[in-house]
Amino acid sequence: MLLLLGATVLLVASGFAAVTIQQSPRWCNAVGASGAVAGCLLGLLSALRALLGASDSSLRLAWEVPGGAFFVQMDVLSAFFLFPVLGLSALAAVYGSEYLRHYQQRKWLGPPWFFFNLLVASMVLVVVARNGVLFLIAWEVMALASFFLVTFDDESVEVREAGWTYLVATHVGTAFLLAFFVLAGRASGSLDFDRLSVAPTEASLLFLLAVVGFGTKAGFAPFHVWLPEAHPAAPSHVSAVMSGVMLKTGIYGLVRTLTILASPPAWWGWLLCGIGLVSGIGGVLFALAQRDVKRMLAYSSVENIGIIALGLGIGVLGVATGVPALAVLGFAGGLLHVVNHAVVKGLLFLAAGSVAHATGTRDIERLGGAMKRMPYTGAVFLIAAIAICGLPPLNGFVSEWLIFLGALHGSISPGRSAAIPVLAVIGGLALIGGLAAACFTRAFGVVFLGTARSDHVTRAHEPGLAMRLPMLLLAAGCVLIGSFAPLLVGGLAPVIASATGLQTPQVATHLVSATRPLQYVVWSALGLLVVVALLAGLRRALLADRRAEVGLTWDCGYVQPSARMQYTASSFAQPLMHLFGVLLQTQQRTVTPAGFFPRAASLITKTPDVCAERLYQPAFRGIGRGLSSLRWLQHGRVHLYVLYIAVTLLVLLVWKLG
């Protein structure tokens, strides 16, 4: 425990140090990054000890604030969430140390490092805090730190607006959490987690508060609106951390809530599944519609959060209906996907960052053919894309497979209450998978393959080692998690036990029903690789002594194919956009060629977020209008002000005494 706190202190301290020495960017970078890495490694060490020792170490100090106590505890759940948080943060810090160097002419590098390290420290504290006030403070510090990172490039209007949206969203979410904690602590008068007592009548209310409060941070639809704004705005290593792990603190909060509110009713599971389906399908569809690669990734985060929610939903259903297999598999899938998405999405954002940074644009319609200029980045992006589509043999497949298996278990379980949502999950998950494949073939194909659509790419170059290394490590992570899945899933037993409230041995027995098939999965994955190798060898052997000419792409006889003739990302996505037009509400502006000598025709499509456009903006406008319609109160006539006083007095006298 002390080790972890030491790590936190080290993080904060190095952040301060970075600010104090920001006159020299090199040192500022070095101190900030190395401090972050060192802190993360220390933290990982203590998390590892907690997970292996599996003994909860806690620390409770008196703290002189109302309702507060400095109460931190490291249990398996916290340790489990600490891994992605610290691991990804460390890699992102290394990446950032090179990424930020390109700002050093224009900006101070102290603040970004300060806030980055503060962000990491606060995430650690969020995960281990066991007191409401402490948690809320850490939670909000996390939000603020990330806000200042998002608005790093505050010269541009978009970034400022994104920051505003993010700040407002997270603050409103926190309001729900305030209500949540105060309500939960009301009975015992203490906000320590172990003394939060919940009256069964209030449990559902608390759950809803938690879903909204934590869901806003996690990016559940329809509370996700801040996400596609904020993540593109932030520097890429920050986007990686935000999307990869900061969202997961919301998931952590939800799971922690479930442990606090014991014995959930079935409809909580239904609700989570519903949210999961909406977020998953909606997220991937909107991702498919984006032109900005980082925005696309942000929406894909919404999708994956949806998948996690599906897993949790199935798990809750299992707990509620008393089908342990369902519960165990659901939580296993959900929790494992937390890690997988952290690795994969982190990798994707880093890769996208280095592309954007090398080409100077995030608009995929201007990219293309980047593979030739940036082979490493292209390769890791491909790996990540396969993983995030949940395709074998990588890690993404394992977690989705677990959720599927859980759903199938539910579908063959006799009861009906579990079966119906579970079948919706199967169908939805399949659809999400297919759409995700469409989304990421599009992204990878249009950005890295074909020929350059603009000279942005022709100037591109592979980034330096500090940016490449983290990406390679994360890619390796995708493969390793995929190959050691049975081991990892088996290791999840205590975590799932703490999340579901089942006994660890019981969980373990049910996990076997997942781990044994998983071994087959892994073997077949290995087999796949072997077969690939064999076939590749065969192909090489066949072509060994033959002519392999290089020509033009087949163009149906057209002589001079140009880069502009390639299929664009928008047209690639068009059929699906058309199919789901009702959801997407894509706006289109067309100038069709007309007359004998037509002018330049054009087609502009844009798909803004439906929730933002149809839900929030009208609401905010309405509130603003309503408030401003009351402004006549302050009309500036002093004698009428005196009238206010008189009237107030009379009203009070008559009302209270009359």
Added chain:
Amino acid sequence: MSVWVDTALVLLALTSLLLVASSRLTRCIRIVAFQGSILGVLTLLVHHDELVLRTLMLAAAIVALKGAAFPWLLSRVLQDADVRREVEPLVGYISSLLIGTLMLAVSFWLSARLPLPRPAVSSLVVPIALFTTLIGLFVIVTRRTALTQVLAYLVLENGIYVFGVGLVQGTPMLVELGVLLDVFVAVFVMGIAIFHINREFDHIDTEQLTLLKDWAE
């Protein structure tokens, strides 16, 4: 003696009504001055049984301030400010009178709601005091010039003072004088303010003092 007290109180009420109905600023000032002196007399009448130095001093101070000093100060300001000598009310005189009578009723009703813990020198004290206070407020609200507002503020003070004199025994000298002093300073500061207003704007019409607001008509 209570007859005289009642007369004084009635006179007070009448002067208030008169103020509401009168149109010329100079007249208003005189009315308020008269009211002030009535107040002084009232002080004597109430404390007639122990006509000690203290009471005399107090009464003298009241007359001196409310009857002489304030009117003098305000008429000084009035001379400096070459405004039209009309009051230009936002509510017409007749309707003002009607509202005034209405307020009389209200104050009697209120005083009925508040039974006195111990009998006062006169049953009229509470209603009249309240009435005068209300009139003060009413005039502040319905008259435009800063000067009238100060006058009205004085009337308000008078009403409150009547209340104090009529009901409250054993108020320490220190407090009473302090109150007087405070009122004096307040009026003085307001006088200065009016002087400045007049210099800045060439008018003392508070209707036009509406630059600071959060609402654009």
Added chain:
Amino acid sequence: MMLLLLLLLPVVAAVGAYFTTHDGARRTVLVMSAAAHATMVTATWAVTPAPLLGGWVRLDALGQLFLSVTSALFLLVAIHSVGYLQRESRGARRDSEEALWFANAPEATFTTCLLLFLAAMTLVTVSHRFGLLWLAIEMTTLASAPLIYFHRHHRSLEATWKYLLVCSVGIALALLGNFFLAVAASNHGGEPIPLVLNDLIERAAELHVPWLKAAFLLLMVGYGTKMGLAPLHTWLPDAHSEAPSVVSALLSGALLNCAFLGVLRIQQVCEAAGQGAFGRDVFVDFGLLSMAVAAVFIVGQPDYKRMLAYSSVEHMGLLSLGVGLGGVAAFGAMLHAVNHSLTKAMLFLIAGNILAAYRTKSTRDVRGVLRVLPMSGVLWVTGFLAITGSPPFGPFLSELTILRGALDQDRSVVAFLYLTFLAVIFVGMATAVLRMAQGTPATEATNAPGGEPVSAIVPSAVLAAIVLVLGLYIPGPLRDALAAAARTLG
């Protein structure tokens, strides 16, 4: 004896300052006396001073709390105002909003009034005799009016006039309230109870209830006007926006608290007389209404000083709400009184720096404060986060405590409205403050005279530090004082 010193020191200093001709000397007097006052106040935490005038003047937990805040604020403001007065060039100056020329009031007057203001506020915090309390509060009005009219132009004059008139009317009503209280105290024959707090509380049972209630309402409206509770707050935005920022800081940070103290005193009597519930309801109503009205004017507010003023209205509402809820919330209210004073004062000081650099009060014309005035910019954003109740700053804790108070009593509607108003106001302020702080400044609007002088930064920085500390740790003595203060409110 110590109390007497506390009261006399500023007065003497004021007289001295009035007759000093040399600027430097006068400013030294200002700072020195402020420092002396502060040290004496600190001393009162060690030894409780003996009461004067047979208990009319004494220092209880509540008074000590408010006195300490006032004194500390005054010291910092004094330091800040030294630099401010240096910057304020003599003679005719260009007005920032309209193209008119104006002069400042003579500095001697300004300093004198400042010190008299301090004296009056000190008197407010220590007077237990209701009449005396009334005198003191009226004095604060009179002493601060010239301060608001420091810039001699018509807007500040208008503000001053409104301030004077509205507050005087309110105070007059409060006087009536005092008389009502006297009547209530002279119940059924016998010797009337002297209007001294402790006596009233001791013999509260003998008070005549209807008159007590009436007195409470009158005092509530009267002092509420001064405190800035809606709908009696009307003078507040004008005065705060037109007064020099140092004065606005004092008005928001100290003066409003003093008026609040006036209301608390009568509430104490009500509690003792078993009428606490009656009073608390009124407090809750005023509190919610004030927050609502503040929300109306903060959202889309084009003038950042007015925005801060309305935020003061909001927080006065918060205090009144906390007192109205009682219990834990009362403690929260006391804590919040401290937090709000410090934070708001800091914000006004920073607003002064911004105004000096950009020469406009319009949130739309100010851009890139973080670039033009880095320190002020950081403090500006910090202050915004603090005042809107974001952790890890003090107001967060107090607002959380008030929420707990609301939910402990199942006042879920109140809690809901409370959170809603807070959220709306947060959005409103965030929009304005971020727009000002971020981005790149418009080229012409950036004449920071000599960058950021130390005296313009240090006080605000100190305040920010205190607020941050209060968000992470509440010292024992302070907590005890707060608890004691809350206890007197039942």
Added chain:
Amino acid sequence: MSLAPFVHLLLALVCAPLLFSVINRTKAMIAGRDGQVLLQPYYDLAKLLKKGAVYSGTTTWVFRAGPVVGLAALLVATALVPFGGRAAPVAFAGDLILFASLLGLLRFFTVIAALDTGSSFEGMGASREVTFSALAEPALLLGLAAVARQTGSLSLSTMYAGVDLDTWVVAAPVFALLAGALLVVFLAENARIPVDDPTTHLELTMIHEVMVLDHGGPDLAFILYASALKLWLLGMLLVGLVVPVRTANPWLDGGAATAGMIGVAILTGIIESCMARWRLTRVPQLLVAASVLSALALALMLR
């Protein structure tokens, strides 16, 4: 571990290409021609394997990796599919998901290989491929989930082992609906009429064919063989459902399954000769209809 499971593996690997010629012969017969010889696909493969290759200068290693990975994925998938009711060599709970994902992998690589050429035609084909497969995916998995619920097991092998006559008698309507759904999936995934026309020569109308325009030589051979395998496997899923011959005798079951496979091929031929390709905008309706069929089957079961 007996050798029996590997019989089917062998059979599939050897006979898959035969299905093409069966379909062709059927169509030819109906059209009154006598079509190609049965071994024609093997000749084609052999010829292609002997050829050299021409690569577009635009392409990268992704283009070359496409066919290899695709074929590998299908070879692994072959090991998962039961032969009628007979267990597959590799069988475990949830292998149906692996099967579906392997098809997904094949698709993924085909698509990016197509995009690697930078040709607008191949991009067009890729776009259509991902669209239709995204819609076919739920139909397939829901259908299999329905079988799973009916037979109460989670592995393709045990599932299909459970589909015997008795179950048919109980759940005839369910299985009928499922058969419909799986047939649609079979046609769509294998780019047959009415979704796609393998024999067209107009790039604009192609889906699968257009994606492999630039492949030649061994690569093309891999692709052709892979698609043959795909035809066989999806067909086998259909056959396992509609030919509920589950006796103790492996040869009898195997024979029935093989016959059923040929039957499916003939059926395909018939469909292709009496239907025209649908407008691309109508295809989604067909696929959604398939999903609806599966969902309906499930609803019947939950009743």
